[in-house]
Amino acid sequence: MAFTLPALPYLKESLEPFIDVMTMEIHHGKHHNAYVTTLNKAIENTDADKMSIEDILKNISKYPAIVRNNAGGHFNHCMFWTLLRPNGGGNPNGKLGNEIHSAFDSFDEFKKKFTKSAIGRFGSGWAWLIKNESGKLEICSTPNQDNPLMDIAENKGIPILGLDIWEHAYYLKYQNRRSEYIDAWWNIVNWEEASKRFLQVQKKEQKNTQIK
Numbered sequence: 001m002a003f004t005l006p007a008l009p010y011l012k013e014s015l016e017p018f019i020d021v022m023t024m025e026i027h028h029g030k031h032h033n034a035y036v037t038t039l040n041k042a043i044e045n046t047d048a049d050k051m052s053i054e055d056i057l058k059n060i061s062k063y064p065a066i067v068r069n070n071a072g073g074h075f076n077h078c079m080f081w082t083l084l085r086p087n088g089g090g091n092p093n094g095k096l097g098n099e100i101h102s103a104f105d106s107f108d109e110f111k112k113k114f115t116k117s118a119i120g121r122f123g124s125g126w127a128w129l130i131k132n133e134s135g136k137l138e139i140c141s142t143p144n145q146d147n148p149l150m151d152i153a154e155n156k157g158i159p160i161l162g163l164d165i166w167e168h169a170y171y172l173k174y175q176n177r178r179s180e181y182i183d184a185w186w187n188i189v190n191w192e193e194a195s196k197r198f199l200q201v202q203k204k205e206q207k208n209t210q211i212k
């Protein structure tokens with residue numbers, strides 16, 4: 001079963017002025033598309049051919065770098081698109097909002113720490129809010145197309161929010177000003193989607209404790 005490029009859940013021009021239409025076009029249509037094509041070629045006739053993307057990532061140490069880079073690239077971008085929306089931003093409410101408050105003292109503190117982590121990642125990579133293996137919210141970052149689901153990740157957990165900090169995500173509009181891109185990104189975060197992800201992880205955790 002080959003992986004496919006998902007359609008964007010909004011018009012590519014609808015994230016303007018925060019992310020420009022040309023960046024969206026190239027980022028989704030060229031970069032993400034290339035991860036999908038390369039991944040499919042790399043896993044053709046291997047056992048990964050029939051696995052879910054999550055299962056590949058959880059066992060990524062068994063695969064060559066080409067699978068690590070492109071399976072990560074595919075998963076990370078699928079998630080990234082859904083975590084953006086026109087007229088997004090603001091503060092998360094509900095259970096995720098409460099959990100962010102208790103883990104980071106306030107939403108502003110969380111924003112500061114997340115921004116710092118994203119700015120501090122040298123070169124290409126991602127910044128994440130994850131629910132870690134002890135069930136706590138945690139901010140971390142990964143290099144290249146790695147992510148916290150991978151068995152080789154330094155900080156393991158399930159991603160709730162992810163920010164692409166590769167230059168291809170912002171260079172056309174922001175050039176070297178990564179922090180301006182991050183400031184803009186907060187205006188289009190899809191907190192409803194992040195909350196949905198958080199609740200799903202919580203549900204799974206509850207099920208697992210019941211089984212134990």
Ligand code: MN3
Binds near residue numbers: 166169
């Ligand atoms: Mn990207």
